[in-house]
Amino acid sequence: MLEKETINFEKTVLAGIITQDQDEDKLSEYLDELEFLTYTAGGEVIKRFSQKMDRPNPKTFLGAGKIDQIHEYIKEHDVKTIIFDDELSPAQQKNLNKILDCKVLDRTNLILDIFAQRAETSYARTQVELAQYQYMLPRLTGLWTHLERQRGGIGMRGPGETEIETDRRIVRDRIALLKDKIRNIDRQMAVQRSNRGALVRVALVGYTNVGKSTLMNVISKSEVFVENKLFATLDTTVRKVVIKNLPFLLSDTVGFIRKLPTQLVESFKSTLDEVREADLLLHVVDISHPDFEDHIASVNSILQDIDSMDKPTIMVFNKIDAYQPLTIDEDDLVTDKTPMHNTIAEWKATWMGNVGEDNALFISATNKENFEEFRKKVYQAVRQIHITRFPYNNFLYPDYNENDAAE
Template identity: 65%
Template sequence: MKEFIISEAQTEKAVLVGLITPNQNEQKIKEYLDELAFLADTAGVEPVKMFYQRLDYANPVTFVGTGKLQEIKEYVVENEIGVVIFDDELSPKQLRNIEKELKVMILDRTSLILDIFAKRAQTAHAKTQVELAQYKYMLPRLTRLWTHLERQRGGVGMRGPGETQLETDKRIILDKISLLKKELVSIDKTKSIQRKNRGKMVRVALVGYTNVGKSTLMNLLSKSEVFAENKLFATLDTTVRKVIIDNLPFLLSDTVGFIRKLPTELVESFKSTLDEVREADLLVHIVDVSHPQFEEQIEVVNKTLADIHKEEKPMIIVFNKIDAFSFVPKEEDDLTPRTRENVSLDELKNTWMNRLQDNCIFISAKDKTNVDELKTKLYSRVREIHTTRFPYNDFLYQQYDDVDDGSLDE
């Protein structure tokens, strides 16, 4: 899908665009644009400036107002900008009009995430899922690909060549979507059989926002080498490992990270990948406690989990990256309201987190701080689930001997 794949041979400069609305104040849009900048950097694009405008709702024609669009155009021309990225999904009409005015590559948040997923996908399963999502995204936007064919002849019964080409292309994409869906059904059946062959071991799934340290923690617990880096969506393909803590074996899976405004096309395409979450006996929710908006990230993950599986599952919340947590103490005579930056980690622990009791733990996967305590907690919870499942046969070790430590990759 070359339409929104960004060349790795060159680093394009980009500007980012967002809206301040009644549902999204200035502080919030700055946070969202910071995340969009991180997405752009992950995709190999260099964000150099952010534009935002205060509107009650997005302009249905150009997303931002005409004056702001002209301001963006002038900056794009003067600074030789190659890409303009919008923080919300653009309609086909908005996309066409903005592209016509700015005359550079236009991406929205959805197409940018799709581009990252396309580059990160390694297995046939992930590649098929991403390709399906891309075709679904492209389908309503075909008109901008064939602008040179849009002029139609007048007269009754005289359909223009543009319409004919669009209909042909639409039919090709619909056939491709149908084929990819069939391929996914076939792959899902194979994976379902693989899951059944794993026996009755307790299943634990790592979940969380993207870039919170799931893969790093996976490597620590399973002594494996799952790819991990400080980029968004470093992991797309679900990895499953057999982990043994004090002679108690269980299966641990590392899943794709969640993100706010995750494209609908990707949610639908990746539902099968998240079967590990649906079938898990215990969820370990990893949170980057050093992130200024970690509480909102928790809400995003919980909402996505609720969409995936309606029933609540046992969960441990792991507040990771305590090594990166920082705060600025307030001066005694400072009467301004306290903010997240003025609260220490110990003070945070005494807020709503205190109600979690034994269901949470604070660690640093990077420095291995409190990792042994996490293993003890996991052992306790997994043993509890296991003994509930096998009340008369405490720890049937012999059933696990056939499971190969390194053969469970998804």
């Protein structure tokens, strides 16, 4: 169970579907993550609903019988919100609002809400607001709930449609204004990046809540906000770091997540430019998470989308202090060994030990475990990029010697 802070949590239920592409175990993983997202947003999940379907119902996402069951539960337990694991169409959201008579959200809406809570700077708030308006635009008709009671009639149809069209125009104008504002900030940030000189750029990337900000604090001795919630950090932080006598720039970027809303990928384009323009990526992975291999695939998918998959990358498997392999009793002749039974040493012997040219590290950023090995690997990678760019500086940065002074 998640530890609850002394705040008023909103009673929430979750819903998802089991399909040919998403079995029961996979849905359970997604709903676990959705519950953590809900907790991050200030909700308390008291029930989960699922249904096996070939495809979502185009009108209500779930079948009529399951919707009736959910409606009864919501009324009986005074539930305020239901969150669906997949994005709902405007028609589905409108119909569900009418039937269930409670707040109906989907995964995209929830993530946008968390981003809105977490945005600290004017730029991040502008990016999130743009994504929210882009999500809202096709759903405006459903937001006019008072029009549903008018059922047509003389003198009713025109004003209603005019009101909705007026809102659409306002939202479109606001979207255009926000895009223009972001373009201006993007140009300023591009100038800032170009003014950073010839220093090698290193970017921390990874799934949300894998320890990127903790690692950033340890490497750069800075104070980046860290919290055990999803999307604790939205704004990109850039620090100058020196290992031995070799300086480079290190940036901590927004965490990725499965089913990341396309609106956010688009509106956070400039933030992701830190990744696009990086010379080296440190792909941080929470090895203690049971779904970490899926997380790697999700991050790689987004890196592919932003044309950054071909960059030199060091895989940093973090939180080895929290990793607990599953155990099998010696007398158990039934249970098959799975990857989650692997020890760290056994993981190292798998594909993890053969990423690129042995570019895999196993560390604990919190306990600084194996941190000297991490520093050495990063130094060597940054040094290689630097002397390739400036061969005449080769003598300035000798091979890493662990007996030298730390800085």
